[in-house]
Amino acid sequence: MVINGVHIDDTFAEAFPMKATRAIITAQNLEWAYHSARAMTGFATSVIACGCEAGIERELSPEETPDGRPGVAVLIFAMGGKGLAKQLETRAGQCVLTSPTSALFAGIEGGKPIALGKNLRFFGDGFQMSKKIGGKRYWRIPVMDGEFLTEETTGMVDAVGGGNFLILAESQPQALAACEVAVAAMQKIPNVIMPFPGGVVRSGSKVGSKYKALNASTNDAFCPTLKGVTKTQLSPEIESVMEIVIDGLTKEDIDKAMRAGIEAVCQLGAGAGIRRISAGNYGGKLGPFHFHLREIMA
Amino acid sequence: MSALTLTLRAEPRQRVDMSPLSAAKELTVAEIAALKLWAGRRRYRLDELFQLEGDDTTRLVLRGDCRKLDYVGRDARDLDITVEGNVGAYAGMGMRSGTLRIEGDTDLFAACELRGGLVQIDGSAGDFLGGALPGDKRGMRGGIVLVKGDAGDRCGDELRRGIILVEGNAGDYCGSRLIAGTIAVMGQVGAHPGYGLRRGTLLLWQAPAAIPPTYGDCGTHTLGFLPLWFAGLRHLDSRFADPANAFNRARRYGGDLASVGRGEILVRAD
Numbered sequence: 391m392v393i394n395g396v397h398i399d400d401t402f403a404e405a406f407p408m409k410a411t412r413a414i415i416t417a418q419n420l421e422w423a424y425h426s427a428r429a430m431t432g433f434a435t436s437v438i439a440c441g442c443e444a445g446i447e448r449e450l451s452p453e454e455t456p457d458g459r460p461g462v463a464v465l466i467f468a469m470g471g472k473g474l475a476k477q478l479e480t481r482a483g484q485c486v487l488t489s490p491t492s493a494l495f496a497g498i499e500g501g502k503p504i505a506l507g508k509n510l511r512f513f514g515d516g517f518q519m520s521k522k523i524g525g526k527r528y529w530r531i532p533v534m535d536g537e538f539l540t541e542e543t544t545g546m547v548d549a550v551g552g553g554n555f556l557i558l559a560e561s562q563p564q565a566l567a568a569c570e571v572a573v574a575a576m577q578k579i580p581n582v583i584m585p586f587p588g589g590v591v592r593s594g595s596k597v598g599s600k601y602k603a604l605n606a607s608t609n610d611a612f613c614p615t616l617k618g619v620t621k622t623q624l625s626p627e628i629e630s631v632m633e634i635v636i637d638g639l640t641k642e643d644i645d646k647a648m649r650a651g652i653e654a655v656c657q658l659g660a661g662a663g664i665r666r667i668s669a670g671n672y673g674g675k676l677g678p679f680h681f682h683l684r685e686i687m688a
Numbered sequence: 689m690s691a692l693t694l695t696l697r698a699e700p701r702q703r704v705d706m707s708p709l710s711a712a713k714e715l716t717v718a719e720i721a722a723l724k725l726w727a728g729r730r731r732y733r734l735d736e737l738f739q740l741e742g743d744d745t746t747r748l749v750l751r752g753d754c755r756k757l758d759y760v761g762r763d764a765r766d767l768d769i770t771v772e773g774n775v776g777a778y779a780g781m782g783m784r785s786g787t788l789r790i791e792g793d794t795d796l797f798a799a800c801e802l803r804g805g806l807v808q809i810d811g812s813a814g815d816f817l818g819g820a821l822p823g824d825k826r827g828m829r830g831g832i833v834l835v836k837g838d839a840g841d842r843c844g845d846e847l848r849r850g851i852i853l854v855e856g857n858a859g860d861y862c863g864s865r866l867i868a869g870t871i872a873v874m875g876q877v878g879a880h881p882g883y884g885l886r887r888g889t890l891l892l893w894q895a896p897a898a899i900p901p902t903y904g905d906c907g908t909h910t911l912g913f914l915p916l917w918f919a920g921l922r923h924l925d926s927r928f929a930d931p932a933n934a935f936n937r938a939r940r941y942g943g944d945l946a947s948v949g950r951g952e953i954l955v956r957a958d
Contacts, residue, residue: 457916493912516950519887521870521913522849523920530913539912 391684395660396667398652398683403554403669406677408443408467409474410549410639411504412497414450415486416461426489427462430481434466435586436635438595438606442468442477443551443637445583456495457539463497465583467551467637474546475504482540483510490535496526496544507531507540550679553636553644556594556612556668557655562630564663566590569632571658572651579650581643582636594633597672609670628665641679649686689744691770692717696752697739702728703756703776704737710764712745720745750775755795761788761807777814780807781821783831793837797821802828802850808925812837815859818852818871819845826867828852834926841878844871847888853921853928863890866951870917874927886948891938892955899953903943908957910937 391398415430417423427446434444444466455461466481468474486494487510496506507529511518514531520542521528527542557572559565573589576582584590599607610616611623612631624631634651638644658664669683670676692712705726712720721735734740742749750760750771758776761769767786771779774792780799786806790798793811799818817839818828827846834853841859844852847869854871860878863871863885872891880900882890899905918934927933938954 456919457912458919519889519950519952520868521889521917523913523917528913528916530911536909537912539916 391687393652393656393687394658396656396664398687399666399668400684401669401671402683403552403648403681404672404674404676405550405552405554405641405644405679405681407679408437408469408549408551408637409471409546410465410467410637411474411478411501411544411546412447412463412465413478413482413486413506413544414455414461414463414495414497415489416450416455416457416459416493416495417489418459418491420449420460420462422489422491423460423462426486426492427464429485429489431464431466431585432485434477434481435591437467437469437551441473442466443583443585444477444481445585445589445637447583448577448580456541457493459493465497465581465637465639467549467583467585471502471504471546478544479505479509482506483513487513487531487533487538487540493539494541496541498545498547501545501547503543504546506542506544508542510538510540547639549637549639550641550644551637552670552677553638553648553679553681554594554633554670555648555652555683556631556633556666556670557664558612558624558628558631558666558668560627560629560663560665565630565632568655568658568662568664569634571654572634575654576634576636576647576651579643579647581640582638582647584634584636586635589634591633591635592631594631594670597675612668623668625665633670641681644679644681645686648681648683652683652687690742691744691747691749691768692720692740692742693749693751694734694738694740696750696754697737699753700727700737700756702730703758704732705759706757707759707762709734709748709760710762710767712748713765713767715745717743717745758795761786764788764805774811779809780805780833783807796840799828799831799833799852801826802831802833804831806831806924807833809833809835809837812856813839813843813854815840815842816845817843818847818850819843828869832924834924834928836926838875839873843873844869847871851921853924853926855927863888863953865947866890872928874933882944882951882953884947885944885951885953887950889951890953892953893933895939895955896953899941900944902946903941903953904945906940906942906952908937908939911940911954912936914938 431444447463450461511529531538569590594609595606723734777795796814799807820827829848838856857875864883866885866888914936941953
């Protein structure tokens with residue numbers, strides 16, 4: 391399959407089951423909602439070492455938020471429910487509770503309830519107050535700028551993590567430019583995040599390592615500087631490869647995001663130095679969800 | 689199916705305990721007609737006191753002079769009851785779910801120990817609205833009570849959970865011994881509001897004549913939960929549902945410091 395001169399590899403990306411939740415952060419204005427959301431989703435690129443993968447899903451207008459203020463929706467993914475609950479609580483406590491004018495609400499109805507403000511309330515040292523509104527419990531925690539308002543729980547649902555595709559280009563700037571347009575297109579798709587910096591990862595990994603302590607290591611088959619010394623997947627003209635990793639609430643959400651991203655890259659075409667689209671295929675070792683590039687782009 | 693309408697044949701000479709009618713949902717019209725009701729020291733078949741019409745036993749309408757009918761909607765579940773006029777004491781006592789609409793006034797202890805559902809009183813309510821029965825430690829513990837007129841004394845006494853909304857005035861000791869939950873009053877409140885209040889909120893549109901000395905003035909604040917709280921009332925047929933009556937700035941008085949002291953009186957401040 392070739393789209394606008396870009397070769398689509400006959401391969402698939404592998405992804406694995408995760409647990410996910412969404413939180414809504416509001417503030418006096420969008421700028422402060424973003425400050426809080428960026429802090430909450432910081433150091434959350436990969437479950438390999440961060441404990442969770444998180445990102446800003448989208449901006450919310452005042453009409454879309456529970457308290458009628460501007461806000462931001464964030465998605466957080468982890469390998470299990472316990473880990474997700476711990477990450478959510480820690481990040482909410484250190485990054486949202488602390489952020490001026492912020493409030494924190496559940497972003498997923500249904501699913502298994504996990505604590506959002508349920509334990510943060512104890513920061514109130516007995517001065518916290520609860521209000522049950524429309525069947526949901528909220529906590530008012532007195533803080534130095536007024537009150538921190540938070541919903542007691544949010545919903546946890548099954549999700550999919552690790553959807554991906556690789557952009558193979560003739561140069562590093564061309565690969566990055568393609569990634570930028572892809573991420574911009576994918577950010578319009580709901581229910582997904584691209585957790586790496588700017589949505590892009592340049593250190594894609596393979597499963598396992600020659601070092602026993604590591605369970606992941608550099609994906610040497612796609613490292614352009616190793617073309618001559620390893621079993622490479624790269625042709626001579628490829629000088630740079632970058633990856634976009636996608637976590638989504640469902641497989642279908644990731645399908646849509648991958649299609650939007652690959653379409654955007656292919657619009658740049660071979661003329662912009664984009665030669666191939668591939669994917670992180672680990673021979674079925676990584677996870678049960680398979681995203682076949684050619685099926686997605688068909 | 690039309691609502692089952694119970695029309696009083698004549699004003700009862702004694703007060704009538706209407707508790708058995710709360711089982712109507714599980715009964716046929718014939719079984720409802722055969723229900724035995726206490727009136728004074730005598731028991732009557734329901735159809736001796738009422739004329740029955742209609743067949744939907746989940747929707748009940750009480751018609752006639754119902755001032756002597758007590759315990760209407762007691763412990764009811766998923767019933768839709770309308771009283772066309774005034775009703776007696778203990779209306780909606782312990783109700784679990786459903787709606788009880790009283791188009792007139794209620795006597796003492798309306799919605800006392802309510803657990804869920806909506807009790808709407810288009811007229812005024814007597815004392816101990818949503819309160820606890822004498823000797824009990826907890827009043828209303830869920831649901832919403834809406835009074836379009838005034839409420840008597842001791843409104844929400846020992847309220848544990850839920851919301852009491854009063855569009856008119858409330859009497860003395862409004863929110864006395866409140867454990868949690870919210871009482872909102874658009875009109876004036878009488879003396880000693882929030883007496884012995886432990887937790888929970890007394891939300892007032894008008895400043896009381898005097899804030900009790902056992903409350904501490906915490907100043908005026910913009911409170912983020914208020915818009916959310918008002919939004920939760922939009923489904924009601926009430927002035928509380930009108931965004932024009934909502935506010936988010938309030939003067940906060942913390943107390944009652946003679947009790948647990950973790951509650952508050954909020955007075956509109958804009």
